Amino acid sequence: AQTVTQSQPEMSVQEAETVTLSCTYDTSESDYYLFWYKQPPSRQMILVIRQEAYKQQNATENRFSVNFQKAAKSFSLKISDSQLGDAAMYFCAYRAPGGRDDKIIFGKGTRLHILP
Amino acid sequence: KAGVTQTPRYLIKTRGQQVTLSCSPISGHRSVSWYQQTPGQGLQFLFEYFSETQRNKGNFPGRFSGRQFSNSRSEMNVSTLELGDSALYLCASSFAGPSYGYTFGSGTRLTVV
Numbered sequence: 001a002q003t004v005t006q007s008q009p010e011m012s013v014q015e016a017e018t019v020t021l022s023c024t025y026d027t028s029e030s031d032y033y034l035f036w037y038k039q040p041p042s043r044q045m046i047l048v049i050r051q052e053a054y055k056q057q058n059a060t061e062n063r064f065s066v067n068f069q070k071a072a073k074s075f076s077l078k079i080s081d082s083q084l085g086d087a088a089m090y091f092c093a094y095r096a097p098g099g100r101d102d103k104i105i106f107g108k109g110t111r112l113h114i115l116p
Numbered sequence: 117k118a119g120v121t122q123t124p125r126y127l128i129k130t131r132g133q134q135v136t137l138s139c140s141p142i143s144g145h146r147s148v149s150w151y152q153q154t155p156g157q158g159l160q161f162l163f164e165y166f167s168e169t170q171r172n173k174g175n176f177p178g179r180f181s182g183r184q185f186s187n188s189r190s191e192m193n194v195s196t197l198e199l200g201d202s203a204l205y206l207c208a209s210s211f212a213g214p215s216y217g218y219t220f221g222s223g224t225r226l227t228v229v
Contacts, residue, residue, distance in 0.1 A: 033217075035217050037217075037220075042222065043204060043222050043223050043225075044220060044221075044222050044223075045206065045208070045218075045220035046220075047217045047218070047219070050217055091159065093217075095217075103149065103161045103164055103172050103174075104149070104161075104208075104217075104218060105161070106151075106158060106159040107158070108158040109158060
């Protein structure tokens, strides 16, 4: 069964600094999709960034970028120039190709604190 | 365009009662998934509906059920509530196909007393 592991329950970073959140996953599939979601105190889960496993190029969305290492099954999120609004719970997620087992599997999350 | 709408936002129920939660997906999204979020277990998959059919189900007891209507709106029902059912219930919708991420609603906070 596929699993997603986030080894850092909590992290803190100084405002304007860069922080990297770790994620590893386990799958026997060769084609799949990876996501990072953000959940602020408002509870709304927001999609931050998406990576397709067949693409070698790392995805980037403004200040957010990923380091996707397919062989190592690693998918870390880098936040540059951290802002107070980045404080939230961050979830790494995996989605297999379609079919009967099509669902998104989430890691336990990393709570990110931004220090002013 | 309107996001995923979940109602109600908060709910307090007594043990043994049943509850129905509602989710209206983004227009055009035919897939609706439900998750239970608790501090200890994180986000756990309940079930997924597509075109009124349950396509996928997580490891929850039969007290948890759901359905989807022809307009893609979905409901989930929990019967014989237990204290451990207290959680944030999140609904998410997406286009068909695994390449799409989910768009989540703000959730329903259920407290069982």
